[in-house]
Amino acid sequence: MPLSANDPSHKSWLDVPANSDFPIQNIPFGVFLTRDDVITIGTRIGDTAIDLGALHQLGYFKGIDLTDDIFLQDSLNDFIADGRKTWRLVRNRVSKIFREGSDTELRNNDDHRDKVLFSLDEIEMQMPVDVGDYTDFYASKEHATNVGSLFRDPENALMPNWLHIPIGYHGRSSSIIPSGTPIHRPIGQSKPGDDGKPGFGPSKLLDFELEMAFITTAANDLGKRVSIDEAEDHIFGLVLFNDWSARDIQAWEYQPLGPFLGKSFASTISPWIVTLDALEPFRAKGPEQEPKPLPYLQQQGKKNFDIHLQAIIQPENGEENIVANSNFKYMYWSMAQQLAHHTINGCNVRSGDMMGSGTISGPTKDSYGSMLELTWRGQNPLKLSDGSERKFIEDGDTVILRGHAEKDGVRIGFGDCSGKILPAH
Numbered sequence: 422m423p424l425s426a427n428d429p430s431h432k433s434w435l436d437v438p439a440n441s442d443f444p445i446q447n448i449p450f451g452v453f454l455t456r457d458d459v460i461t462i463g464t465r466i467g468d469t470a471i472d473l474g475a476l477h478q479l480g481y482f483k484g485i486d487l488t489d490d491i492f493l494q495d496s497l498n499d500f501i502a503d504g505r506k507t508w509r510l511v512r513n514r515v516s517k518i519f520r521e522g523s524d525t526e527l528r529n530n531d532d533h534r535d536k537v538l539f540s541l542d543e544i545e546m547q548m549p550v551d552v553g554d555y556t557d558f559y560a561s562k563e564h565a566t567n568v569g570s571l572f573r574d575p576e577n578a579l580m581p582n583w584l585h586i587p588i589g590y591h592g593r594s595s596s597i598i599p600s601g602t603p604i605h606r607p608i609g610q611s612k613p614g615d616d617g618k619p620g621f622g623p624s625k626l627l628d629f630e631l632e633m634a635f636i637t638t639a640a641n642d643l644g645k646r647v648s649i650d651e652a653e654d655h656i657f658g659l660v661l662f663n664d665w666s667a668r669d670i671q672a673w674e675y676q677p678l679g680p681f682l683g684k685s686f687a688s689t690i691s692p693w694i695v696t697l698d699a700l701e702p703f704r705a706k707g708p709e710q711e712p713k714p715l716p717y718l719q720q721q722g723k724k725n726f727d728i729h730l731q732a733i734i735q736p737e738n739g740e741e742n743i744v745a746n747s748n749f750k751y752m753y754w755s756m757a758q759q760l761a762h763h764t765i766n767g768c769n770v771r772s773g774d775m776m777g778s779g780t781i782s783g784p785t786k787d788s789y790g791s792m793l794e795l796t797w798r799g800q801n802p803l804k805l806s807d808g809s810e811r812k813f814i815e816d817g818d819t820v821i822l823r824g825h826a827e828k829d830g831v832r833i834g835f836g837d838c839s840g841k842i843l844p845a846h
């Protein structure tokens with residue numbers, strides 16, 4: 422099926438501000454509460470939120486095989502489970518309804534427009550999916566090398582398995598929250614000092630991790646595998662993902678079983694899921710893989726995506742400071758490789774599952790995706806525009822992740838992935 426919704430020549434009859442992340446070529450999916458306290462599945466063009474539940478009730482999706490209540494739900498899980506053919510039909514139809522010169526039915530119907538369109542201040546974004554399982558990978562070679570150098574041996578920074586396996590661990594889905602939700606600084610244990618007793622209290626080394634996460638459809642039954650060639654068919658879309666990390670809690674607890682409470686207090690996502698289809702024009706070649714991975718991880722063609730990423734720190738009542746510029750194309754292990762690896766043992770992946778990329782660091786010091794790397798474990802504090810310094814994240818700071826891809830005059834972005842740190846309580 423052609424991805425007609427991606428045509429760069431399309432313009433919407435809805436207003437789209439210059440440099441908007443949400444032109445008519447994007448058409449992301451999300452869940453929001455309306456002014457009438459109704460929860461619905463929707464999309465967004467420019468700064469207008471579109472109620473897909475209302476559009477469906479008014480008959481605008483005629484001819485597409487959808488259940489009556491598919492958009493009148495508090496998560497996208499069922500819609501995602503309908504599969505890629507359905508996602509494409511809906512995205513193409515939305516594109517047609519809102520395209521300049523293509524369809525005037527909704528544009529000319531005041532009553533319908535009133536039921537379907539909302540300004541952003543009339544809605545409240547919710548979690549787009551009910552995340553059953555969340556896995557976090559560790560797929561950036563630069564990040565793994567930096568962390569290995571900091572905590573182990575700069576000469577042997579990568580563990581012997583790293584170039585053979587997309588390393589990952591099972592995270593906690595209950596504490597994944599949408600952008601804008603504040604977070605209290607976590608409390609926990611830290612490494613013993615000279616007295617031999619573990620420390621306890623608010624984390625002193627609170628960090629962000631600049632990541633992206635992909636959301637899957639039901640990919641395989643228990644005991645079955647997803648091959649690398651079909652892996653992308655099961656990826657619905659992506660969000661920005663801040664995998665908040667308390668480095669002092671993490672450093673004390675992580676051996677021998679891996680990350681636990683230093684990670685599970687919160688992870689923040691951008692609330693609009695940008696489909697893999699919308700990102701199709703931005704494919705890029707990933708890094709050369711040497712040694713060659715095992716056959717089940719060998720891929721053809723461009724499996725990475727050129728998405729510019731930023732991390733920003735905004736102190737309380739202060740201005741935004743860009744602290745990192747990275748790119749999703751730096752990933753060593755692609756999403757397809759991650760999904761093929763995840764299922765090689767027969768583990769079943771379900772609709773609404775979320776897979777974090779791991780911190781995305783680039784080759785230069787200003788492209789590192791965490792404070793741990795940017796300040797080299799606090800040795801080189803960052804200077805902010807108000808004159809203050811940061812080794813890690815302080816109370817009152819808001820961390821914002823942003824990301825967009827751009828080509829042929831079309832900019833596809835994700836909106837803000839933002840979270841403010843409140844004092845421990």
Ligand code: MN
Nearest residue numbers: 557630664779
């Ligand atoms: Mn992470």
